Each structure stands twice: as structure tokens, then as C-alpha cells.
Amino acid sequence: MTLTVDILTAFGPGDEPRAHTPLWAVFDPDWYRARYRDAVIEMAGSLPDDRGLYEFWLHNGARYAHSPNRYFDEIWYRRAHFDVENGIRMGVFDSGFQHYCETGHRGRSCHWLFSESDYFSLNPDLTPSMVRDMGFANGFDHYLNLGQTERRVSSAFFSPDIMRRELQQRRLGGDLAEGEFTRFILSRDIGTIRTSWYFDPVWYLETYQDAVAQIERGEYASALHHYLSNDNPTGYLPHPYFDEAYYLGRYDDVAGQIANRVLRNGYEHFVRFGLFEGRSPAPGVELPPYALAGGPPDWQSISSNAFIDHIRREGEEAETLTIAPPSLGQLAHLQALRAETLLPLLARSPLDFRYIGQPELSVIVTAPAIFPDLLQTLVSLHESGVGDMQVIVLDDAGRDNPMPIERYSYGVEVVPQLEGGLQQGWLRAVAQVAAPRVLMIEAGACLFLGALSDAVHAFAEQDVIAVAPQALGFDLRVMEAGLTVARDGACFPAGAGAAAFSESVNFARACDGVSGGAILCRTDTLRLVPVPAHGVETLRARQHIWAALSLALRKTQRGARMLYVPGFVLRVPDREPVSEALLRQEMPVLRQSFSDLLRGNPPHRPSDAAAIHRPVRWGRRVLVLGRKPDAAARGEEIDRVMALGRYFVEQGMQASFFLLDGGQEGESRPGADPLRTLLPELCEYRRGTKAALETLIGQRRRGFDVIWIMGGNTLNAVFPILHDHAASLPDEGFILDLRRIEALQRRQDAQAPTINQPPVDEKTFDDALAAEIANAWFCQDLVVQNAAQAEILEKAGLNGLRILGDDLPVNQGAPYEQRHDLVFAAGPATQPGYSLKFLKWFVRDVMSRVNARMPQRVRLFLACDDTRSRELSMITHHQNVASLVEGQVGLANLSATCRLMIAPDERPGFVSLARQQAGGAGLPVVIGGEHGFPGARAVTLDPGQFAEAIISLYQDQETWQRLSDEAMQQARAMSQTYRETLAGLLGQSMVKEEMRD
CATH class of the missing domain: 3.40.50.2000 (Glycogen Phosphorylase B;)
Structure with a gap:
């Protein structure tokens, strides 16, 4: 039971107290006396007291379009709702306020700066029934009492954040608990303050002197009030970046809506619709359309878009100078300066690495060439938040001055490297390791917050013995996302030069190791690594030393994996170049010492650095092809793709998902698609055009064992690519997933919820179904959702169908x-x-x-x-x-x-x-x-x-x-x-592959 059923009438001085009265229904005698003084005297002969003013408004003022307070605008309400205006002329209503109290408050707006409908669409956690249950008459009542103090929004012309910033810049006081809307409506001293990028009050008053005169006479409260309420809506411009005449002349559909009073002016259409449809606001200004998924824009889209960027660039904020990005040398210099600033700070407050009992993680830091580099690494370790940590630092005993590590940290253990180089130093340090996992890291490398937690989480898989990081340079571009070692001993880093977390590196996968930076491994596995064999101890190139350590770790346990994890991210210093002669000299050492591990790797460094080698020994390779699903099927398609991803990962397969969505090749759109965050991290996920798919297939020649295609229309879209690149794809292993048949979906949507269903056009349905499955012959296996689907498709000419169904985890709910x-x-x-x-x-x-x-x-x-x-x-x-x-x-x-x-x-x-x-x-x-x-x-x-x-x-x-x-x-x-059918499909393919080999 709400509290508003009895109060939808005006409330004035002398009335009986009520449990709750909307502010828009409270008569304000002081404001009314100041606003309508002359009119009251002319009609009543004098100014009555507060109760008398209220009685005057009830019986006379309301009929003459007087507003009871600042929150209800009688004139605006009549102009905005012409049916109300007609009703008043016909005598159905005495005033707009009467209409609003009786019916209008349920969905109409009564103020020029508040939209009842937009309030709920921009604040989807609220509904009309919810605010009524809270005791409020409608959304406007809720906003005035509570919503504005919660910084809620309802109009593109009023942003509380912009207004608050303006108030602070102008040093204008005010009660922050009052709410910006009330502050703007009740105050007379802030009429020129900006409340939105969609309206410029200073420019408006400088341009329209008649508006200034009307505001001075008290007819309007501010420039924004005049623009949104005047009786010549198309005669004024909000700022110099929108041309009303141009817009109406270019878009005839808008002019028609204005003539029919559906819209106030062209600018209202542009702000609500045209901006997001890509319409031009003025000559020479073209804007991109926005993808809004069929719904209204949210506040983020309203407050940050290309039009606002245009206004800020051309108007309030002068166009900024184009500054060239800093060079790597400049970035390295800044990094060195940062390291120098750590010295006095850590001298006053040293880092504390002391621990009691067994630490959760041990760290071995290579001998630093420059001592401040070591401090940066220690600081990033200290801030990692993984618990007690044992830190061991290798010290080059040949240096003239010993490291003053005890001045800047507590609990750090120092191990001399002595002769024998880095590999011998590692062996000495491993003897002192106390934790079950050990991080080996180069001095100067800096871990990002949360990186170690992501790396440790990867050890949940029992066959993972070590984790490789996403190593970034000073410019935050990838230096290495896992290392591949070719059969001839050549080392090449994956993803080098790509943007951090781009599609090519933003998934976990097995790799051969690292060529520097850091590596996290199990301590018991590291202790199994033998003393470097003959030849390995002679390696001098740093990337070969780290690669040899990685391969030696994998050699200790047959079938073990080293996993690249993108969340294990760190910044590494620039690497000193190594001569090609030295690299060629040491390559035979790697291929001879680890030939058993490298047999399945590519014979040499690939010419295309973007190619990612994924040997079949790390799991069968499956490529899942799909299209961006339409709105009606998005949820189900995502669920089915997620289920496939989970199954492939559980079975140890290497899954790559490619979604055709019309995007640009190479684009990285973090957060734009829920699939990236919902799929297991071990699944590769890409989006792009058919050209991007063609490029991927070319890079992964014979790099897939199974091609899973989501839907007949997806197969139709990619069929030319699959047909033309057959030499790069498996001869068998094509599976067409027909669990969603779009022709059936459209047939279902055509029905209406009535007892007498309209007849279905069977000819249209049959033609659509035939077109959808036209290329099904290309695939060896066809799967459907149920027996009824199989029957329909068999009648359409397909055979050999398998019922797959869906993965439906059972989760006992509440009783x-x-x-x-x-x-x-x-x-x-x-x-x-x-x-x-x-x-x-x-x-x-x-x-x-x-x-x-x-x-x-x-x-x-x-x-x-x-x-x-x-x-x-x-x-x-x-x-x-x-x-x-x-x-x-x-x-x-x-x-x-x-x-x-x-x-x-x-x-x-x-x-x-x-x-x-x-x-x-x-x-x-x-x-x-x-x-x-x-x-x-x-x-x-x-x-x-x-x-x-x-x-x-x-x-x-x-x-x-x-x-x-x-x-x-x-x-x-x-x-x-579902699982038995999948096992049969993939198991059959596996037998065929083994027979071919």
C-alpha cells in the first residue's frame, strides 16, 4: 500500500498535515507573491496573506496558467502536452496542474528540466511501481526528495557533475546535501552557469538580447529555461554548433514530427535520436552512428560522444596541441629518474620482507647492473599482496662496491653469484628456497598489481609446472607473450610489438618458455633441473640462458606444460642487442640438448611474426566459427559457446573462437564483448571481418584439427574462405552446429500469443531453410538440438544428423x-x-x-x-x-x-x-x-x-x-x-588423425 493515494491534490498553508506531499504539489506563497504580484493585485485588488494567496491560486490563478511553485511549470506543461491544452479550452480541466494530479503524474513530465520517462530509462534500478511502494507519487517526487542527492539524472541538459564542477570553479557556495537540481531551480545567482555540454548559457544570452529582457522581467528564470520553454522553439539555437534551419532542411522526417507537435524542435530530435543515428548537426560536421543494441542511449553515451568532443574541441576547451608520443629513450630516462627517487624514500622507510615460518612465495632476483633497478623490482614485489615472501638477490661478487641492500630493505637474503655466471647463481639460490613456488625475475622488471595472484592461480592445473608472463616494454607494448623455440634452436617471442592485452595475446596457452623477464615455477620441479649439461653452461646470450632454463624445467616431467598467462604482466627494461653471430653460434646447443622437446616445433623461425605455433602435443586444436548473434538469440548463443569452451578446456584441447562481426582487422575491443570475459582464459578469442579470418587461417596453416561452425548461415558466410584455403585446413573434422536454425527462429517469432494462431507461410519457411543449409554437404558431422529438429532437417534433405542437446549443469536451488x-x-x-x-x-x-x-x-x-x-x-x-x-x-x-x-x-x-x-x-x-x-x-x-x-x-x-x-x-x-555425443565426435576424429599419421 503506497502513501500517495490521498494526496494528489495541492497542499497549501493551513491544510491538514499529510504523511507525504510531493514537492511539486506544495504551494509556495513567497515565490508566488514575487512571481505574480502584479497579476494578483490587478485581479484581487491587494496581496492577500499566505492562505489567501493559496485560495486565490486555487480559484483563479491556476486557470490563468499560474504555477504553484518552481517545480511545476503550468505554461510549459500546457505547451508540452497539447491534448491537455485542448482539454482546458474545452472545459474538461481547469488547469494543467489538475490534469497532472489526476492522471498526468503517472507518466508525464511537469518541468522543463526533468523527464519522467527518461528518469526510469537512465536509472534502470528504479521502476514506477517501486517508487510508489517507497511512498513517492512518481519519479519526479522521488527525484526531488532522494534521487538528486544520489546524483541521478533524467535530462541531457542537466548533468550534476558538470554543474558541481562549475560551482567549484566559480567559488559559488551551496549545500552539497541539497542537490544540484534544487540549487539551480531555487537560485537566482547561477543563471549563466553551465549544466550540460548541450547548452551554452553565456553564448545564448550574448546572442539573444530579447531573451535577456524576458529574464530580467521575471518571465523566465534562466537562459536554459528560456530555451526549453519559449513559444518559438525553432527560432533559437542552443550554441553555435547546431544549426536548426540546416537540420530541418536536411531531414524532412524531423520537420514533419515538429509540425505534428511530436517534437519541440530539431535540436530535441538530435539530442534524443539524431546524434546516435549519425545525423549531421551543422554544415560540414559529420558524426559516426552509435550501436545502441536497439535501446535508448545510456547516460555514458549521452555524456560522452563525438558531438560533445566536437563542442569541447571547438568551443570551451581550445584545441590541444598534438604531442608526439615519447621515444623509448625518453621513457627509459623517466624510469631511471623514478628509480633515483626511491632511494631517499626507502632510506627512511625500508621495505620489510621478513617472515615467520614457511613463506608463500620465494623470489630469486638476478644480479642488478644498476642498483636502483633492483629497488624498483623490490618495490613491485612488496606491493604484490601475495603474502609472506622470501627474497633472494644474486650479487655479482666481481663488483667493486657491495650492494647496500640492508639500508633499503629488511629480510632480503644475498647470494654471491661467483664464477659460472647466471646459471650457477640460480643453482646456489635454489638451495636456499623455502616456499613451494619460486619466482625468478630480472632486476629492473616491475610486476603490475595483481600479476602474481593470476600467475599463482594457474597452478590449479596439476600438469602446469611453470608460468610465463606477458612482458611489456616501457611503451607498454608487448616484448614477449611466451617463447617458442624452433627445431633448429631459434627463439622467437610471441606477440612482440602488439598492444598489451590485444586479441593476439589475451589468452592463456602452452609455450616453450621465456627469454627473460620472469618465470614462476614449482620449487620441487626446479630442484629436479640437473647441473647444466656440457654446452648449456657455455651459453652467453641472455635469451638462450632463460630459454634453456625453461626447456630444462619441462624436461623434468614428461607431459608437463609451461603456461603463458596474460594476467601475469610485468614491465621489463630494454634488452641489450645480441649479435646474430652469437645467436647462430649458440642455436645448436639448444637443439642438441633439447631435441626431444623440439621435434614437434616449427623447423625454423617463421617469417610471419604474428603466427602462434601451437603443436598438437599440447592438445588437439579446434577453431570455432560464429557470427555476432542478433538480439533475439544473443543469450542462448553465448551460453552455447561458453559450454563448448568449457568442454574443450576440460579435454585439454586448444580452442580458438572467431566471431564475424564486421569489425576491423586487428582491433582490440576489451570489454566490448561478454564472450571474452566469460570464456575460459585458455581459449583464444578474436573478432573481425572475413578478411581477418582469412589472415588467421593463412598464419595457422594446418594449425587446426577440428573446425566447429555455429549455424548454417555462418557456414554460408565463410564457405568461400574455407573452400579457397582447403590446403591450410584439415581434410576432415568439419562439424556444423545446427542447434539454432534461424528459419525456425523466425517461424517461431511470427506467431502471436492468441488462441487462434495465424497460418504459417510454409513456402517461405521451406525456402529460407533450404538456403540456410545449402552448404551443409561440406561438413563431415552435423549436430542438432533435438529429435524434432532432426526430423525437420531430414525432410529438407540432410541425413546422418546427431542429437547433441545442450550442457545443462544441475544446481539444486532453494527449497x-x-x-x-x-x-x-x-x-x-x-x-x-x-x-x-x-x-x-x-x-x-x-x-x-x-x-x-x-x-x-x-x-x-x-x-x-x-x-x-x-x-x-x-x-x-x-x-x-x-x-x-x-x-x-x-x-x-x-x-x-x-x-x-x-x-x-x-x-x-x-x-x-x-x-x-x-x-x-x-x-x-x-x-x-x-x-x-x-x-x-x-x-x-x-x-x-x-x-x-x-x-x-x-x-x-x-x-x-x-x-x-x-x-x-x-x-x-x-x-x-551432450558430453557423450561430443566425446564421440572428437574421439572419431582423433582415430582418423592417428591413422593418417
Whole structure:
């Protein structure tokens, strides 16, 4: 029960106190007396007291478009909502305020600087029903009382961060707890302050003198108020970077909307839509379009985009000078200066490496050429946060002055290197190692925060004996992302020259070792490394010494792996060049000493440095090809790709995923795609054009054993590449995954949630299906989701189909009595489709019936991965629908805590993966249609019957438990089928490969 049902009328002096009154409904006598003094005197003959003013406004002022306070703008409300203006003229309403109190407050805006609808779309953790439950009348009421102090936003023309910065720069006081919106509305001294990059108040007042005069007369409060409220919307410009006449002349569709009063002016269209559609704001200015996934822009897109960059560059902030990036020499000099500054700081507060008992990690630091380099390494070790650490420093006994290490640190052990060089020094230091893992690191190398934690985590795999880092130079470009040693003894670092964490290096993989920087290994394995054999002890090139150590570690344990981990990142100093003559002289030492390890490696250094050698002995190599999924299938496609990634890694395979998305070759887009963060780190992940795929296949000639293709249309897109590069690909091992058939998806979406379904155009469906599977003959194996799909495809001419199903991990959720509410798998749901039609029908026609008969309130959660969907945001406006933010906890979590799932009916050949995943958490489902499933109660799409099915199952624990058990049993059976089928597919391919070899 909300507190607002009785207060949607004005509240003035002398009225009875109320539990809560919206600020927009409170009459302000002081402001009203100052604002309408002359009008009141003219009509009433004098200025009444506060109560008299309130009575005057109620009976006279409101009808003459007087506002009761600064928060409700009567004139603006009438102009913005012309149907209200017409209603007042016809006598339906006395004023806009009356309309707003009766109906308008439920979704309309009453102030020129606040948008009711945008408030909820820009703050997806709020819904109208939620703020009403909190005791507020609507979003504006919530914003005035609470939202503005939480720094929430609702209009592109008002950014609290920009206003606060302006207040601080101008040294204007104010109560920070008051909220910037109230400060701006109530104050008369800040009318020229900037509140947004979309409007320039100083330029506006300098340009339009008539606006200045109107503001001085009190008709408008500020320049922004005048621009957003004047009666000639297209006659004024917000700043010199938007041309209203140009915009309306170029875009006829906008001019038509203005004529119909859908929009106020061209600039409103540009700020809300045109900017993100790539429309031009002025002659000679072209902007790129933005990908908004079908929904409205979020605040990040509104407050940071190409148009704002253009304004800042051309206007308020002068164009900055182009500064050339510093050279490596300059960066090295800065690094040396930083090292010098550490000396006095550490002299006052030495680093403390003392420990009690067994340390968690031992560190061996090579002898430093320059003592400050050692201090930088020690500082980065001290800040690593991995617990107690034993630090051993090799000391070159030949130096004239001993290292003054005791002046700058406590607990560091010093071991003389003596004769025999680095390798002998390592052997002496290993004898003193006390921890189960040891980090060997060069003096001058600096670990990034969290790097050691990522490296230690890699030892969870039992066959991993050592971890190689992502080594960056002073310019933060990759110097080495793991080392490969060719069969002839040549060493070449992977990823050299690439940007840090770019697609080519941002995945874990087996490698031969390192050529310097650092290496983390198991202590027991390091102690098994024998004294350097004849020839190895004579190595002088540093990269060969470190490579020999890496190979010797791997030689101690057959089948052991050294893993490159991108999160194990450190900055290393520039390496002194080594003569090619010395490298060629020492190469035979490596190939003779480690010939058994190098037999499967490339015969020599590759000409293409971007190629990554991945020998089959480190696991069979699989390339998964997919396309960027459309909004309707994004969630399911991601889940299926993740399941494949998990399986491939569990089976020790080397998995590479390539997503065709139209991007540019070589682009690195960290954070832009959820797959990179959701896939196991051991999976390589790339996105790009078909040209980028072609380049990858060329670099990995015969570098893949299995090609897994996600969908018939993906195969159609890459077929020319696979056909033309057949010599670089396996002869067999092509698997076409047809678990999602797009023709079936479109057929499902064409249905509407009604009892009488419209007939399906079978000819159109058959043609679309035939085109989708036209190149299926190219693949040796075809997999589908279920028997109904197999039957449909067999009729279309395919044979030899295997039912794969899906991986549905069983996760026992909460028991019946601890579960509450309903869940719907909305996914992105940003495009019109059957699921979205069903959801609208359900909240409109079914949800109210459910709550009318339930003893306790039941809410509907929308499991989604994107809060920017306009369609879903509008659905949350319905009562008892949770906010989108609450739905972002994920379907798995909601399935474990909700009592029922709601789903539309499923046509033959189409099965909802989300429904089956929910079944793995023991969640029964009420599903539309006549096709029953284990764990589901099917019911016709009639609002009354659907509601009745939900109510009865929600309260019937015995039936609920039976369906819950059925759903989990089905999930277990499908997961077992999934793994058995995959094992059969890949096991068959393995036999064929062995026979060829």
C-alpha cells in the first residue's frame, strides 16, 4: 500500500498535515507573491496573506496558467502536452496542474528540466511501481526528495557533475546535501552557469538580447529555461554548433514530427535520436552512428560522444596541441629518474620482507647492473599482496662496491653469484628456497598489481609446472607473450610489438618458455633441473640462458606444460642487442640438448611474426566459427559457446573462437564483448571481418584439427574462405552446429500469443531453410538440438544428423518454501518477436489476475543482460514487475530463488535453452500451448486459464516438487547426452588423425 493515494491534490498553508506531499504539489506563497504580484493585485485588488494567496491560486490563478511553485511549470506543461491544452479550452480541466494530479503524474513530465520517462530509462534500478511502494507519487517526487542527492539524472541538459564542477570553479557556495537540481531551480545567482555540454548559457544570452529582457522581467528564470520553454522553439539555437534551419532542411522526417507537435524542435530530435543515428548537426560536421543494441542511449553515451568532443574541441576547451608520443629513450630516462627517487624514500622507510615460518612465495632476483633497478623490482614485489615472501638477490661478487641492500630493505637474503655466471647463481639460490613456488625475475622488471595472484592461480592445473608472463616494454607494448623455440634452436617471442592485452595475446596457452623477464615455477620441479649439461653452461646470450632454463624445467616431467598467462604482466627494461653471430653460434646447443622437446616445433623461425605455433602435443586444436548473434538469440548463443569452451578446456584441447562481426582487422575491443570475459582464459578469442579470418587461417596453416561452425548461415558466410584455403585446413573434422536454425527462429517469432494462431507461410519457411543449409554437404558431422529438429532437417534433405542437446549443469536451488516470485527469460528482448509479444500480453492481461487472488504479492523478474532496452523498460512500468537491474543477477541465480518460470509455447523444432537451464535449478515452468515437457505445465494462451495455472501451481507444493524433480532429471540426462555425443565426435576424429599419421 503506497502513501500517495490521498494526496494528489495541492497542499497549501493551513491544510491538514499529510504523511507525504510531493514537492511539486506544495504551494509556495513567497515565490508566488514575487512571481505574480502584479497579476494578483490587478485581479484581487491587494496581496492577500499566505492562505489567501493559496485560495486565490486555487480559484483563479491556476486557470490563468499560474504555477504553484518552481517545480511545476503550468505554461510549459500546457505547451508540452497539447491534448491537455485542448482539454482546458474545452472545459474538461481547469488547469494543467489538475490534469497532472489526476492522471498526468503517472507518466508525464511537469518541468522543463526533468523527464519522467527518461528518469526510469537512465536509472534502470528504479521502476514506477517501486517508487510508489517507497511512498513517492512518481519519479519526479522521488527525484526531488532522494534521487538528486544520489546524483541521478533524467535530462541531457542537466548533468550534476558538470554543474558541481562549475560551482567549484566559480567559488559559488551551496549545500552539497541539497542537490544540484534544487540549487539551480531555487537560485537566482547561477543563471549563466553551465549544466550540460548541450547548452551554452553565456553564448545564448550574448546572442539573444530579447531573451535577456524576458529574464530580467521575471518571465523566465534562466537562459536554459528560456530555451526549453519559449513559444518559438525553432527560432533559437542552443550554441553555435547546431544549426536548426540546416537540420530541418536536411531531414524532412524531423520537420514533419515538429509540425505534428511530436517534437519541440530539431535540436530535441538530435539530442534524443539524431546524434546516435549519425545525423549531421551543422554544415560540414559529420558524426559516426552509435550501436545502441536497439535501446535508448545510456547516460555514458549521452555524456560522452563525438558531438560533445566536437563542442569541447571547438568551443570551451581550445584545441590541444598534438604531442608526439615519447621515444623509448625518453621513457627509459623517466624510469631511471623514478628509480633515483626511491632511494631517499626507502632510506627512511625500508621495505620489510621478513617472515615467520614457511613463506608463500620465494623470489630469486638476478644480479642488478644498476642498483636502483633492483629497488624498483623490490618495490613491485612488496606491493604484490601475495603474502609472506622470501627474497633472494644474486650479487655479482666481481663488483667493486657491495650492494647496500640492508639500508633499503629488511629480510632480503644475498647470494654471491661467483664464477659460472647466471646459471650457477640460480643453482646456489635454489638451495636456499623455502616456499613451494619460486619466482625468478630480472632486476629492473616491475610486476603490475595483481600479476602474481593470476600467475599463482594457474597452478590449479596439476600438469602446469611453470608460468610465463606477458612482458611489456616501457611503451607498454608487448616484448614477449611466451617463447617458442624452433627445431633448429631459434627463439622467437610471441606477440612482440602488439598492444598489451590485444586479441593476439589475451589468452592463456602452452609455450616453450621465456627469454627473460620472469618465470614462476614449482620449487620441487626446479630442484629436479640437473647441473647444466656440457654446452648449456657455455651459453652467453641472455635469451638462450632463460630459454634453456625453461626447456630444462619441462624436461623434468614428461607431459608437463609451461603456461603463458596474460594476467601475469610485468614491465621489463630494454634488452641489450645480441649479435646474430652469437645467436647462430649458440642455436645448436639448444637443439642438441633439447631435441626431444623440439621435434614437434616449427623447423625454423617463421617469417610471419604474428603466427602462434601451437603443436598438437599440447592438445588437439579446434577453431570455432560464429557470427555476432542478433538480439533475439544473443543469450542462448553465448551460453552455447561458453559450454563448448568449457568442454574443450576440460579435454585439454586448444580452442580458438572467431566471431564475424564486421569489425576491423586487428582491433582490440576489451570489454566490448561478454564472450571474452566469460570464456575460459585458455581459449583464444578474436573478432573481425572475413578478411581477418582469412589472415588467421593463412598464419595457422594446418594449425587446426577440428573446425566447429555455429549455424548454417555462418557456414554460408565463410564457405568461400574455407573452400579457397582447403590446403591450410584439415581434410576432415568439419562439424556444423545446427542447434539454432534461424528459419525456425523466425517461424517461431511470427506467431502471436492468441488462441487462434495465424497460418504459417510454409513456402517461405521451406525456402529460407533450404538456403540456410545449402552448404551443409561440406561438413563431415552435423549436430542438432533435438529429435524434432532432426526430423525437420531430414525432410529438407540432410541425413546422418546427431542429437547433441545442450550442457545443462544441475544446481539444486532453494527449497519450495524459500522460493518466491516469477521469472521470465527476457534476454536482450530488444526486437519485436514472439517472446516480447508474449511478455507484453502476460503483464497486461495475466499478472493482474494472479495478484488479485494471491494471499501475498508476487513479482515478475525479467532475466536480462542489458538494461538499455526501451521495450523492457516500459514493461517494468507495470505494477509488480521488478526493475531491469534486479533481473541482471542472471537467469541461473533467479532460477534458484524464484518459484515459477513463465514461458511462451514452443513450436516443433524450437526449444528454449533458457527454459531447460532453469530446469537444471529445479524451477518448474508454466508454458503456453499444448506441447508438454518434463517439469512444465502447459496451458492454452487464455488470460484466465493461464493465471489459474500459475496460482494453483504456485501454491501446490506436492505438484511443484514433482515437476521440479522432473526438470532436474531432464537436465541431467541432456548433459550426459551432450558430453557423450561430443566425446564421440572428437574421439572419431582423433582415430582418423592417428591413422593418417
